Each structure stands twice: as structure tokens, then as C-alpha cells.
């Protein structure tokens with residue numbers, strides 16, 4: 001029987017290069033020049049693979065709806081969205097963590113504590129767990145600006161090298177959760193294309209050892 005085509009939702013941006021290299025290392029014959037392209041759908045006929053290139057936050061959406069069989073997404077995105085997808089493998093790439101941070105030697109404001117973040121669910125879960133009532137202010141990027149300019153007492157954001165915090169005079173307060181990229185799958189695809197998907201997981205695991 002000929003193998004079925006697999007549609008893979010890949011995150012554009014910083015994860016892409018590492019994830020793509022991991023697939024190549026696992027033995028998939030993929031073109032080297034993909035990065036220079038502006039194409040959003042890339043067919044690789046010899047491997048029967050079709051890549052769709054999506055915003056990182058949107059990858060689980062494509063997989064949940066089954067228009068992509070599998071996808072690669074940061075754990076941060078998966079925690080924030082709670083989509084109906086299965087996590088198959090920790091790819092251990094794009095390592096970072098989510099933390100709270102703010103100006104040094106400061107506390108949450110007593111009367112109207114505010115927290116800026118692009119992870120409103122993760123942030124509100126964290127403060128709820130601590131029993132602190134805070135107002136969450138949603139931002140889309142440059143989160144570190146918020147405490148510097150008086151918009152919020154704390155941020156909940158990704159830290160990797162810590163450079164963005166340091167260069168903006170901020171300090172980390174609480175470590176919330178470690179983040180790496182994960183291989184996710186649509187549950188129906190996993191049933192219908194189990195052989196192909198299991199084979200991919202096995203090859204990825206072997207190449208990571």
C-alpha cells in the first residue's frame with residue numbers, strides 16, 4: 001500500500017529552523033532552500049509531506065481542525081490554548097521558560113495589581129493558584145515595556161538568556177514553567193495515519209539520542 005500524505009503545520013519564526021533541521025536529521029529528504037521562500041504551503045512529493053507555515057500561536061488551531069495532521073508548537077502555546085490535540089513528543093528544542101518579572105525591589109500594587117502578558121491564561125492560572133487577584137493586561141509583544149512605563153507591576157513572559165530582562169533593568173521573580181517545542185497530532189489523523197506518524201516519531205526519537 002502506498003503511504004498517505006502527511007500535512008505538517010510548522011511554526012514560522014524562531015522554532016522553524018531547529019524543527020526543520022531535526023526532521024532532516026531524522027532522515028527526511030527535505031529541500032534546503034525553504035527559508036528564503038515566501039510560500040506558505042510547501043509540497044515535498046518525494047516524502048509525501050506537505051508543510052503549512054503558520055504563526056506559532058496558530059499551529060494548534062490547524063491541527064485541532066484536522067487540516068494539518070501534525071504540528072510543532074511550543075509548550076507555552078499548548079498551555080495557553082488547551083486545544084484538542086495530543087502531544088506526542090518533546091522535541092527539546094527552543095528551550096526557554098515562563099516567568100514573572102518586574103522592576104527590582106517592587107511588590108504587586110495593593111489596590112490594583114496589574115500583570116501584562118501575551119499569555120493571559122497562563123498568567124491568570126498562576127496568580128489564581130497563588131490566591132492573588134490581579135488584572136491581566138493583554139499585549140502582543142515587547143512585554144518588558146509594561147513595568148518600565150508604568151502599565152503593570154509584573155509581566156508574565158518567556159525568558160531564555162535573560163538578556164531582554166537585564167538590558168531593560170528588570171528582574172525575574174517567579175519561575176512558572178519550563179518550555180520546549182512539542183510534536184502534536186490530530187487524534188483522528190493519529191488513528192488513520194498511525195503507521196506514518198509512529199514512524200516519524202520513532203525516527204525523530206532516534207535522531208535525538
Ligand SMILES: Nc1ncnc2c1ncn2[C@@H]1O[C@H](COP(=O)(O)OP(=O)(O)OP(=O)(O)O)[C@@H](O)[C@H]1O
Pocket residue numbers: 011012013014015055056057073074075076077094095096158159160161179180181
Ligand atoms: N527567547 C526565546 N528563546 C527560545 N524560544 C523562544 C523564545 N521566545 C519564544 N520562544 C519559543 O518559540 C516560540 C515561537 O516564538 P516566536 O518568537 O518565533 O513567535 P511569536 O512569539 O509568536 O512571535 P511573532 O508574533 O513575532 O511571530 C514560542 O511559542 C516559544 O515556545
Ligand SMILES: O=P(O)(O)OC[C@H]1O[C@H](OP(=O)(O)OP(=O)(O)O)[C@H](O)[C@@H]1O
Pocket residue numbers: 140141142143144157158159160161162163164165
Ligand atoms: O531571555 P531572552 O533571551 O532575552 O529572550 C526573551 C525574549 O524573547 C521573547 O521575545 P521576542 O524576541 O519573541 O519578541 P516579542 O515578544 O517582543 O515580539 C520573549 O517575549 C522575551 O522578550
